[in-house]
Amino acid sequence: MKVRRFIANDMQEALLKVKAALGKDALILHTRKFREGGIFGFFGRDLIEVIAAVDDEDSNHAAEKIRPSGFTSLPASSFQKEAANPEIRKEIAEVKTLLGQMIEELEFNTSRGGAYPKHFERVYRDLRASEVEEKLAHKIIHEALQQLQPAQWQNPTEIYQTLENLIVQRLHRPQPILFRKTSEKKRIAVVGPTGVGKTTTIAKLAAIFSILEKKEVALATVDTYRIAAVDQLKTYAEIIAVPFEVAYTPKELQDALAKHENKDLILIDTAGRSPLNELQMTELKAFLEPCNKLEIFLVLGATTKQADLWEAIMRFSQLPIKNLIFTKLDETRTYGVILNVVNRLRKGLAYVTTGQNVPDDIEVPDPAKIAKLILRVEEK
Ligand SMILES: Nc1nc2c(ncn2[C@@H]2O[C@H](COP(=O)(O)OP(=O)(O)OP(=O)(O)O)[C@@H](O)[C@H]2O)c(=O)[nH]1
Ligand SMILES: [Mg+2]
Numbered sequence: 180m181k182v183r184r185f186i187a188n189d190m191q192e193a194l195l196k197v198k199a200a201l202g203k204d205a206l207i208l209h210t211r212k213f214r215e216g217g218i219f220g221f222f223g224r225d226l227i228e229v230i231a232a233v234d235d236e237d238s239n240h241a242a243e244k245i246r247p248s249g250f251t252s253l254p255a256s257s258f259q260k261e262a263a264n265p266e267i268r269k270e271i272a273e274v275k276t277l278l279g280q281m282i283e284e285l286e287f288n289t290s291r292g293g294a295y296p297k298h299f300e301r302v303y304r305d306l307r308a309s310e311v312e313e314k315l316a317h318k319i320i321h322e323a324l325q326q327l328q329p330a331q332w333q334n335p336t337e338i339y340q341t342l343e344n345l346i347v348q349r350l351h352r353p354q355p356i357l358f359r360k361t362s363e364k365k366r367i368a369v370v371g372p373t374g375v376g377k378t379t380t381i382a383k384l385a386a387i388f389s390i391l392e393k394k395e396v397a398l399a400t401v402d403t404y405r406i407a408a409v410d411q412l413k414t415y416a417e418i419i420a421v422p423f424e425v426a427y428t429p430k431e432l433q434d435a436l437a438k439h440e441n442k443d444l445i446l447i448d449t450a451g452r453s454p455l456n457e458l459q460m461t462e463l464k465a466f467l468e469p470c471n472k473l474e475i476f477l478v479l480g481a482t483t484k485q486a487d488l489w490e491a492i493m494r495f496s497q498l499p500i501k502n503l504i505f506t507k508l509d510e511t512r513t514y515g516v517i518l519n520v521v522n523r524l525r526k527g528l529a530y531v532t533t534g535q536n537v538p539d540d541i542e543v544p545d546p547a548k549i550a551k552l553i554l555r556v557e558e559k
Contacts, residue, residue: 182208182232182274182329186321193229201233208232213294215317230329232274295320296332302342305555310485311515315522319345339554346550349518354502354527355543356384358394358443365444366436368467370498371478372491373451376506376532378408380478381446382415384530386538389421394443399424399435401466402450412448415537429466436470447473460497467498474501476529482507485516492524502529509533509540514552 183200187193190210197205209230295303299320306316323341324332331337356365367384369377381398389396398416400423402408409425416423422442424435432447439445447470449463467473477500479488503526505517521528531549534540551557 182230184324184329185229185231187227187229188224190227190229193227197229197231201231205231205233215294295324298332298335298338299324302338302554306515306553308513309515309553309555310513310519311553312485312519315519319349339556342554343547343550343556346518346553347546349522350544350546350549351521351525351527353544353546354529356388356444356529358392364440364442364472366447366470366473367444367476368447368449368470368473369476369478369504370449370463370467370495370500371451371504372480372483372487375451375478375480375483377451377478378402378411378415378448379535379537380504380506380530380532380541381412381448382419383532383538383541385415385421385444385446386419387541388444389419390538395441396444396446397422397424397435397439397442398446398448399426399432399439400448401426401432401463402448403427404450408448408450426466429469432466433469460494464498475499476502476504477526478504478506479520480507481505481514481516481531482511483516485519488516488520492520500524500526502527504528504530504532505544506532512552514549517549518553 181201183197185193185196185200187196193210197207207229209228211228213226213228215224215226294300302323303316303320306319307313311319319342322345323338326341326345327337356367358365369381371377385396385398388394396419398412398421400409400412402412403425413423413425422439424431424438426432426435436445447467449466450459467475475498477492477495477498479491483491503521503524505520505528508514508531517528517531528544530541531544532541
């Protein structure tokens with residue numbers, strides 16, 4: 180016997196889904212209306228949940244037993260009379276136990292206003308505690324419920340593995356700076372809101388590529404608004420022993436790029452822009468747009484409020500953003516914002532940074548590790 184759960188907008192759609200998946204002989208075991216999303220009961224949408232089963236072996240018998248909603252007692256007794264075969268009786272008894280557990284869980288959750296079987300309720304709470312957006316959290320759980328057989332709904336290991344995979348898929352493959360050929364040249368500018376860690380991240384990357392990867396690196400900055408900003412990167416350039424250029428105009432940036440055209444990697448620092456300041460964005464574009472083969476990385480803080488992140492993303496998207504860097508992962512436990520952003524923008528995550536130490540506190544993101552953090556697996 181095959182048991183499956185279906186979610187639909189109305190009963191007609193649910194029955195069509197059941198019929199398409201399990202055939203016309205499917206047995207409706209349970210139906211329930213529930214509300215998804217919304218605020219204080221508004222703006223959400225009503226959905227129908229149907230649990231249906233079909234007897235693989237003997238679908239004709241099942242056809243006679245389609246039941247209406249509100250299933251409370253299990254339909255095993257009439258089956259059992261008909262099923263003289265001990266194998267079938269055993270199978271029916273197993274299904275009966277399983278369905279009993281499922282219904283118990285669903286009733287338990289419904290009575291306290293929840294919508295998911297027990298373990299999934301917990302997952303939902305954890306995803307929301309990690310600040311995964313409500314709609315995305317529901318979506319991930321629905322996908323997990325559909326991927327898993329109802330028998331697996333009781334198994335936290337399988338549930339968490341499925342959820343981890345679903346999150347990993349959404350985080351996409353990491354996209355660090357990669358030299359495919361030794362002759363390849365990379366020109367990378369980092370942009371982002373004020374104080375997220377752009378300059379520190381550039382220093383980390385410069386040290387890694389120059390010292391560890393033995394690449395020819397140059398640094399340039401167009402952040403000339405504060406003397407301290409120039410000094411900050413200049414100091415790093417001196418420590419790492421790489422050339423450093425300051426560009427006060429777009430033309431000077433072009434000159435700096437031309438001067439270092441043989442370098443493998445040129446990293447360009449920019450001033451922290453208030454995403455709300457349109458004039459600053461226009462200036463930034465004037466510097467970066469003329470640059471040939473420039474890759475722009477948007478740096479975002481994992482500690483930034485989700486609403487402010489969307490605002491920054493909207494403004495910086497005026498530039499052709501290639502990849503993302505998330506900083507300050509060491510200062511938060513709500514890693515869901517990373518998933519929200521990567522999932523919505525469909526941009527690769529190039530690096531994550533985890534502290535102030537140059538160059539140690541930077542990593543190529545490990546999607547499985549981030550997924551575990553979002554699911555709060557370590558805390559279990
Ligand atoms: N905890 C923590 N602090 C970081 C991280 N990255 C950078 N910082 C700190 O954040 C502060 C700002 O870093 P900067 O690199 O100057 O930031 P910025 O984006 O260049 O700032 P502006 O140029 O002013 O826009 C510094 O104190 C850094 O040490 C990180 O991953 N974790
Ligand atoms: Mg800076």
